[in-house]
Amino acid sequence: MAILFLGxxxxxxxxxxxxxFRMRRASGLFLAGALFALTGALSNAQTPKPKVAGGAGLPxxxxxxxxxxxxxxxxxxxxxxxxxxxxxxxxKRIALDGVHCxxxxxxxxxxxxxxxxxxRDFPGDPEALYAASHAYSDLSLRxxxxxxxxxxxxxxxxxxxxxxxxLQGKWDxxxxxxxxxxxxxxxxxxxxxxxxxxxxxxxxPSAENVEQAKxxxxxxxxxxxxxxxxxxxxxxxxxNANDLxxxxxxxxxxxxxxxxxxxxxxxxxxxxxxxxRFAEAIPPLETYEKLAPxxxxxxxxxxxxxxGVGRRDDANREAALQRETAESxxxxxxxxxxxxxxxxxxxxxxxxxxxx
Numbered sequence: 264m265a266i267l268f269l270g271x272x273x274x275x276x277x278x279x280x281x282x283x284f285r286m287r288r289a290s291g292l293f294l295a296g297a298l299f300a301l302t303g304a305l306s307n308a309q310t311p312k313p314k315v316a317g318g319a320g321l322p323x324x325x326x327x328x329x330x331x332x333x334x335x336x337x338x339x340x341x342x343x344x345x346x347x348x349x350x351x352x353x354x355k356r357i358a359l360d361g362v363h364c365x366x367x368x369x370x371x372x373x374x375x376x377x378x379x380x381x382x383r384d385f386p387g388d389p390e391a392l393y394a395a396s397h398a399y400s401d402l403s404l405r406x407x408x409x410x411x412x413x414x415x416x417x418x419x420x421x422x423x424x425x426x427x428x429x430l431q432g433k434w435d436x437x438x439x440x441x442x443x444x445x446x447x448x449x450x451x452x453x454x455x456x457x458x459x460x461x462x463x464x465x466x467x468p469s470a471e472n473v474e475q476a477k478x479x480x481x482x483x484x485x486x487x488x489x490x491x492x493x494x495x496x497x498x499x500x501x502x503n504a505n506d507l508x509x510x511x512x513x514x515x516x517x518x519x520x521x522x523x524x525x526x527x528x529x530x531x532x533x534x535x536x537x538x539x540r541f542a543e544a545i546p547p548l549e550t551y552e553k554l555a556p557x558x559x560x561x562x563x564x565x566x567x568x569x570x571g572v573g574r575r576d577d578a579n580r581e582a583a584l585q586r587e588t589a590e591s592x593x594x595x596x597x598x599x600x601x602x603x604x605x606x607x608x609x610x611x612x613x614x615x616x617x618x619x
Contacts, residue, residue, distance in 0.1 A: 322348045326356050334364035338373065345380060355385055362394050366401055374398050418444045418451065429461060437461045455483040456493050463496075473500065491521040498530050502537075510534040518547065525554035532564055541571025559589040 325340035341361040348354045361377035364370075378395055385391040411420055425440035441458040444451060459479035462472045477500050483493040498513030514531035517524055532548035535541070548565040555561055566581035 322353050322357055326353075326360050329360035329364050334368045338364050338368075338370070342373075342376070345376065351384070354380065355388070355391065358385075359390065359394055362398050366398050371398070371402050371405060374402075418447045421447075422454075422457075425457065425461075429464065434461050434465045450486055452487040452490070453483070455479040455486065456490060456496075459483070459493075459496065476500075489520050491517045491524050491527065494520065495524065495527050495530065498527070498534070502530065502534055507534050507538045511538070514547075518550075523554065525551055528554065529558075529561060529564065532568065536564060536567055536571070539571070541568050544568040545572070557588050557591070559585045559592060562588060 321340060322344040325337050325344045328334075328337035329341060337360070341357055341364065344357050345354070345361060348357055358377040358380045362374045362381070365372075365374035365377065378398055381388070381391040381395055407423055410417070410423065414420065421440045421444045425437045425444075428434075428437035428440060438458060438461045441454055441461060444454050445458070448454075456479065459476040462468060462476040462479070465472060468476070477497065480493045480497050480500075483490050484497075487493075494513045494517035498510045498517060501507075501509035501513060511531060511534045514527050514534060517527035518531060521527070528547040528551035532544045532551060535544035535547070545565070545568045548561065548568055551558070552561045552565055562581045562585035566578045566585060569575075569578035569581060
């Protein structure tokens, strides 16, 4: 029973990362962005100034200047070229050069137009995503430093600290930060829910932790009755305690507050099935299936609901879909695992020898 309960808590925490408790990236990415900027700045400072052929086109001239380290001269040309060039390869080159120059020459907000082009025109490109991850982490780092400098005693500083502590798994320290915020402003929306999340995030939350978390989510709803996630977590906690009527009530509210909250429909359907209310379980599970068509769990639960009302053909169809989606998911997991193993087994390239 204890193992099953912990598994349910882990499921709750997984939902946090999917829904509206999305924690911002913290120190690891910030450091990567800072190192990225520092490396570029050092390399640019050591590069001799090039001579660009007078007959070169604007995009080529802008890219050449940027790539040879002359970002001050290149940036005005890159901005112009970004809106003129139509060839995909050149547009990507211009955008990447613009991001690099902006971030390595202490003009981070100049990167935003270039990042917008990368996101719009190259949404799945690994090189574009890599550059964007560094740029956004550096922008986030700068904003957090500004916050700490301009408003060191604000609740937002405590909130930022708490999020960083959560990412490090320091749950007690994070909870203390959230409690400090509540001391400053006990009616601030979202904080009771974040404190509740922290209490449930411990590796082995005690019964007391769970009860405190429940109380905080209830207090969150007193402050913000339209917090769908608070309703959802209370539904999960009630379901874990086998209080199906409370679970159904909370899941129903969550799905009405946010009609796109897929997990709320799944929780509602599963609770109704547990209560043998199969006909009532079908509509929320059909909605969940539309929102998450690749979920084996959704197909399985819908098969149970159809079987419960005697719709055998529909139940068989959903059972077949459950097997297909489970196999597809397993194939994806295997490919990811194989890719990670291959990456780990490949010899790392040696850094270049320093030149005298």
